[in-house]
Amino acid sequence: MMDQKQEMYEFVNRGDEHYMAHISIDSVIFGFHANQLKVLLVKIRHDDRWALPGGFVRKEETMEEAADRVLRERTGLNNIFLRQFHVFSDIHRSNTEKFLELMRSEGIEVKKNNWLTQRFISVGFYALVNYEDAIPSSNWDSEVCEWFDLQNVGELILDHNKIIESALETMRRQLNFQPIGYNLLPEKFTMPELQRLYETILGKTLDRRNFQRKMLGYGILDRLEERRKGGAHKAPYLYKFNLEQYQKALKEGLQGGW
Amino acid sequence: MMDQKQEMYEFVNRGDEHYMAHISIDSVIFGFHANQLKVLLVKIRHDDRWALPGGFVRKEETMEEAADRVLRERTGLNNIFLRQFHVFSDIHRSNTEKFLELMRSEGIEVKKNNWLTQRFISVGFYALVNYEDAIPSSNWDSEVCEWFDLQNVGELILDHNKIIESALETMRRQLNFQPIGYNLLPEKFTMPELQRLYETILGKTLDRRNFQRKMLGYGILDRLEERRKGGAHKAPYLYKFNLEQYQKALKEGLQGGW
DNA sequence: TTATCAATGTGTTTTACTGACACAATGATA
DNA sequence: TATCATTGTGTCAGTAAAACACATTGATAA
Numbered sequence: 001m002m003d004q005k006q007e008m009y010e011f012v013n014r015g016d017e018h019y020m021a022h023i024s025i026d027s028v029i030f031g032f033h034a035n036q037l038k039v040l041l042v043k044i045r046h047d048d049r050w051a052l053p054g055g056f057v058r059k060e061e062t063m064e065e066a067a068d069r070v071l072r073e074r075t076g077l078n079n080i081f082l083r084q085f086h087v088f089s090d091i092h093r094s095n096t097e098k099f100l101e102l103m104r105s106e107g108i109e110v111k112k113n114n115w116l117t118q119r120f121i122s123v124g125f126y127a128l129v130n131y132e133d134a135i136p137s138s139n140w141d142s143e144v145c146e147w148f149d150l151q152n153v154g155e156l157i158l159d160h161n162k163i164i165e166s167a168l169e170t171m172r173r174q175l176n177f178q179p180i181g182y183n184l185l186p187e188k189f190t191m192p193e194l195q196r197l198y199e200t201i202l203g204k205t206l207d208r209r210n211f212q213r214k215m216l217g218y219g220i221l222d223r224l225e226e227r228r229k230g231g232a233h234k235a236p237y238l239y240k241f242n243l244e245q246y247q248k249a250l251k252e253g254l255q256g257g258w
Numbered sequence: 259m260m261d262q263k264q265e266m267y268e269f270v271n272r273g274d275e276h277y278m279a280h281i282s283i284d285s286v287i288f289g290f291h292a293n294q295l296k297v298l299l300v301k302i303r304h305d306d307r308w309a310l311p312g313g314f315v316r317k318e319e320t321m322e323e324a325a326d327r328v329l330r331e332r333t334g335l336n337n338i339f340l341r342q343f344h345v346f347s348d349i350h351r352s353n354t355e356k357f358l359e360l361m362r363s364e365g366i367e368v369k370k371n372n373w374l375t376q377r378f379i380s381v382g383f384y385a386l387v388n389y390e391d392a393i394p395s396s397n398w399d400s401e402v403c404e405w406f407d408l409q410n411v412g413e414l415i416l417d418h419n420k421i422i423e424s425a426l427e428t429m430r431r432q433l434n435f436q437p438i439g440y441n442l443l444p445e446k447f448t449m450p451e452l453q454r455l456y457e458t459i460l461g462k463t464l465d466r467r468n469f470q471r472k473m474l475g476y477g478i479l480d481r482l483e484e485r486r487k488g489g490a491h492k493a494p495y496l497y498k499f500n501l502e503q504y505q506k507a508l509k510e511g512l513q514g515g516w
Numbered sequence: 517t518t519a520t521c522a523a524t525g526t527g528t529t530t531t532a533c534t535g536a537c538a539c540a541a542t543g544a545t546a
Numbered sequence: 547t548a549t550c551a552t553t554g555t556g557t558c559a560g561t562a563a564a565a566c567a568c569a570t571t572g573a574t575a576a
Contacts, residue, residue: 020280023379063347063379084345087381089321121281121321123345177431192553209555210535217533233552234542255515256533450524467526468564475562491523492571514562 004140009108011141016115019056024122025067026054026160027082028167029075030150031131032184035193037150037200038131039164040074042142044157046105047098051157052164053145054122067125074145075134081183082127085170086163089121093159126167128183150200172201176254182241190228190236191215202258218254220246262398267366269399274373277314282380283325284312284418285340286425287333289389290442293451295408295458296389297422298332300400302415304363305356309415310422311403312380325383332403333392339441340385343428344421347379351417384425386441408458430459434512440499448486448494449473460516476512478504 029040041050055070057063067082096117103110110117131147138145153164171180180201181194195211215221222242227235287298299308313328315321325340354375361368368375389405396403411422429438438459439452453469473479480500485493 020377020379022278022280057347059377060349062349063345087321087342087345089315091318091320119278119317121278173431173435190553207535207537208553209537212554214534230544231552232544233550234544234554236553253515257511257513448524465564465566466524467566470525472563488573489523490573491521492525492573494524 005106005108007140008106012103012108012110012114012116015056018058019115020059021115022118022120023057023063024054024120025057025063025070026052026088026122026124026163027067027070027074028052028124028126028164029071029134030126030128030167030171030184031134031147032197032200033131033147035196035200037197038147039150039153040134040136040145041148041153041156042074042138043144044102045141045143046102047157049155049157050148050153051142052160053142063123063125067123067127071127071129073139074137075129076137077129077134080127080129081179082125083170083174083178084123084125086124086166087121088124088159088163090159091119093122094118094120095158098157122163124163124167126171128180130184130186132186168201172203175201175258176256177250179241179246179250182243182246188224188226188238188240190238192236194239198258206258214256218245218249220249220254263364263366265398266364270361270366270368270372270374273314276316277373278317279373279376280378281315281321282312282378283315283321283328284310284346284380284382284421285325285328285332286310286382286384286422287329287392288384288386288425288429288442289392289405290455290458291389291405293454293458295455296405297408297411298392298394298403299406299411299414300332300396301402302360303399303401304360305415307413307415308406308411309400310418311400321381321383325381325385329385329387331397332395333387334395335387335392338385338387339437340383341428341432341436342381342383344382344424345379346382346417346421348417349377351380352376352378353416356415380421382421382425384429386438388442388444390444426459430461433459433516434514435508437499437504437508440501440504446482446484446496446498448496450494452497456516464516472514476503476507478507478512 031038031040040053042053044051053070053074055066057066061069063084064082067084071080071082072078099116100110136145136147153161155161174180175198181197184197185193191212194215195206195208198211199205220242221239224238224240226238228238229235289296289298298311300311302309311328311332313324315324319327321342322340325342329338329340330336357374358368394403394405411419413419432438433456439455442455443451449470452473453464453466456469457463478500479497482496482498484496486496487493
């Protein structure tokens with residue numbers, strides 16, 4: 001078994017044997033917990049800042065498979081909702097100087113024209129995971145991996161703030177066409193929880209009563225007999241998505257704007 | 259001035275000095291004419307089939323700049339509506355054998371590990387052009403370049419049929435958020451023409467009277483005093499987009515579904 | 517010259533949906 | 547046991563959508 005430094009050396013100096021040059025993926029992994037939309041970030045070594053989990057594309061992988069692999073490595077989850085949404089290809093989006101500095105800090109020699117010092121274009125993906133199920137995990141190229149409140153991500157490296165913004169906008173537009181509620185919420189949830197999710201994604205408040213009427217009108221929710229106990233107030237009903245009806249409704253798009 | 263064969267030789271054997279390996283763009287260039295949605299295609303040399311206009315990405319270009327350059331080369335048009343919509347990265351989407359066969363036909367020597375024999379992922383773009391203004395032009399790597407009715411493109415090379423389908427679906431989803439009518443129609447147009455455009459994109463017929471009421475309700479059209487003469491029937495009014503109002507309305511999205 | 521006819525311009529009616537709002541029920545806490 | 551924030555349910559007016567009818571126009575054909 002290789003140690004961490006050797007693993008890094010191999011990747012830096014021989015990665016181009018297995019990975020495609022110039023092409024990377026970055027994933028905005030969303031979760032929802034305590035009425036907050038969360039994003040999974042990783043801490044860069046020798047840098048105060050955080051970054052989106054990302055990775056490179058093996059020569060025998062599609063972009064989707066690469067994104068799926070990165071997601072699995074970071075959350076332990078399989079078969080997760082994952083969609084590409086934009087290609088980021090600004091000329092100066094990579095930062096070769098930072099990379100070389102990091103390698104110096106790690107004591108790793110980098111030869112001229114190393115594949116990682118060249119320009120990378122990155123395909124942005126967004127993933128929707130059940131917060132409870134995900135187990136944030138770091139690896140050899142990141143110190144820490146943890147959830148952040150969306151409003152609280154601070155300044156990230158490179159164009160990663162822009163990528164998150166773009167992912168959020170995509171999700172907003174696709175709210176009526178993708179099973180976003182289903183993938184972000186646990187199996188059972190309350191109507192207020194679903195509403196908070198919608199409000200967070202849309203960035204505006206919605207009328208509680210109209211929201212419920214419209215949601216139930218779609219016929220995609222099954223109300224359970226249980227209620228959520230433990231809150232300081234009236235116990236709300238629990239709901240489940242009726243997956244069959246949900247899928248059917250999404251094909252045409254849920255009708256009406258927010 | 260290089261002749262055509264020499265130009266091709268240079269591109270094939272030294273293109274990797276100027277272009278990025280593994281990355282290409284393909285553009286679905288839409289036009290609208292005679293109540294038909296059109297797509298611009300190019301004819302492949304030594305092959306019966308047609309293809310989407312595409313190209314490679316210069317080392318100093320963004321994806322958008324590359325797509326813009328290709329569009330300019332094929333239509334003569336500048337400053338055109340152009341949006342990326344999906345990355346196509348299937349492992350076997352390239353066809354190295356076909357490429358080598360083509361090179362043999364042209365009598366061009368291809369060395370082992372030539373950059374063009376490697377895997378390419380392609381970023382799909384769609385463009386909306388004014389049919390009247392575009393001047394379809396071929397170049398050294400394509401025999402012919404011309405418009406096809408969307409329903410009539412036949413079997414294209416590689417995954418290009420799939421790319422068109424994906425572009426059309428994207429356009430359908432973005433109909434209320436992008437100035438699609440403005441970019442596809444000439445400056446002056448009639449309400450029935452606008453309706454045919456919507457119907458073609460959506461793939462369904464719309465009620466004439468409801469369409470007009472809704473369209474005018476947006477306040478994005480100015481009716482002119484002129485009418486379109488020459489038809490066999492009652493002469494319809496001509497309209498223009500009120501660009502200022504249109505842009506403003508698109509920011510929030512045109513309300514209501516189709 | 518005039519009747520024809522397909523296509524356009526302009527309504528109306530009915531129904532469904534949205535937005536704004538009011539009040540009763542619940543259940544932990546004080 | 548009273549309090550109170552939160553949830554469950556209902557109403558009403560205004561708006562938008564779907565379905566539909568009739569008059570107008572202008573080239574074409576009789």
